Amino acid sequence: MYKFKKEFLTFLNIFSNNLNLDLLIRATGQNLFLPFYHTVSNQELIHIKHLYPVRDEKRFKEDLHFLLKHFKPIAVDELSEIASGEKSADENSFFLSFDDGLSEIYDVIAPILKEMGIPAAFFVNSSFVDNKELFYRFKCSILVESIQSKPTSEAVQAKIDEVLVKHSNSTQSPVQRILAIKYDQKGVLDEIGALLEVDFAEYLNSNKPYLTTQQIEGLIEDGFVIGAHSEDHPEYSCLSLEEQLSQTQCSMQFLNEKFKIDSKLFSFPFTDYGVSKDFFRNIFDTGNNIADISFGSAGLKKESFSNHFHRVAMDSSNLPAEKIIATEYLYYLLKAPFGKNSIART
Structure with missing residues (x-):
């Protein structure tokens, strides 16, 4: 399903150049837009290089200027009012967020946002804060870089094949x-x-890809919001309900204990696809008090839980913001007659 959507959105990009975004927004009635990124850097990041494109500072600023031209930035307090029904999103608004808690948030992204007066939420994985562990997907990218940049003997290649054949398609x-x-x-x-003689611990120590405790404290002092993104970034659809709740609760508890954070925001790692109603009932239950607001990444979508919001990935391609956003709204319009803009959970 994800592959089909990606291919269809690529096709729709052809038609997005001459679309009037304001007309599209009015036609869809979707005044609230939630863009999200992972990081921004002018440098090559080996741990991300083979996973997805990284915005440089120039493109990121262009994205923000475009967003500000068409939407008003809102903070988490206003989003909470929308979630609770105290306020409706009548005015074109956007809520900006960033996943994975990467160090460029402090060094690059936050200074730009402060300069432009844009609030944001940054979601961190409790196991990765202070560079304690490395996300398994980042390990994938580092290994690919090693294979492609350094010669590997036939003997080592054979051993790698021997390891991989047990777990993946040998073709x-x-x-x-x-x-x-x-x-x-x-x-x-x-x-x-x-x-391959790749030392992941050394990579962590040398590159420090994640935010530190001190940096997170600085972001909080600057008025930014910190939320949870699970402990170590699993795919929730592959976990049991108990494991999903444990990953969520432990990461939320970490933030509360370490940073005394009152707002309880949770962003799903990867996607919320396949996550059941029971999960949401558990985390939003006032008795459990695990989360107040959660975020998925399904694009423009309607959701049965008013405090669960879907976001649009702005770094899934190298396209400028105007094309990504216009295409997302056009896609929503095209699906509307078929009732495909609402998520039905079991």
């Missing part, structure tokens, strides 16, 4: 198979790292 290349590794297979990446 694919080693690079494809590494990038296809799932959360429950992540131990394989350490085996391959050892064969």
Whole structure:
């Protein structure tokens, strides 16, 4: 389903150049837009290089100027009022967020947002704060870079194939198979790292890709909001309900204990696809008090839970903001006659 959407959106981009965004917004009735990014950098980031495009500072600023031209930035307090029904999103508004808690948030992104007067929420994984661990997908990218940039002996290649054949489609290349590794297979990446003499601990120590405790405290002092993004970024559809709740609650508890954060915001790692009603009932239950607002990444969508919001990934391609946003609204309009803009959970 995701692959079809991506291909269809790519097709729709052809028609997005001459679309009037304000007319599209009015036609859809979707005044609230929630863009999200992961990071922004003028430097090559090896741990991300083979996963998705990274916006440079120039393109990021252009995106923000476009958003400000068509939408009013809102803070989490106003979003909470919309979630609770105290306020409706009558005015074109956007709520900006960033996933994965990467260090560029402090060094690059926050200074730009402060200069432009844009509030934002930054979602962190509790296991990665202070560079304690490395996201398994980042390990994939580092390994791919090692394979492509350094010669590998036939003996090592054979050993890598031997490890991979147990977990993936042997007809694919080693690079494809590494990038296809799932959360429950992540131990394989350490085996391959050892064969390639890639030291992930050294990479963490040298590159420090994640926010530190001190940096997070600085962001909070500057008025930004910090939310949870699970402990170590699993795919929730592959977890049991108990595991989903544990990942969520533990990451929220970490923020409360370490930073005394009152607002309870949670952003799903990867996607909320396949997550049941029971999960949302549990986290929003006032007795459990796990989360106040949660965020998915399904694009412009209607949701049965008023305090769950869907966002649009702005770094899934190299396209400028105007094309990404116009295409997303056009896609929403085209699906409307078929009733495909609402998520039905079981």
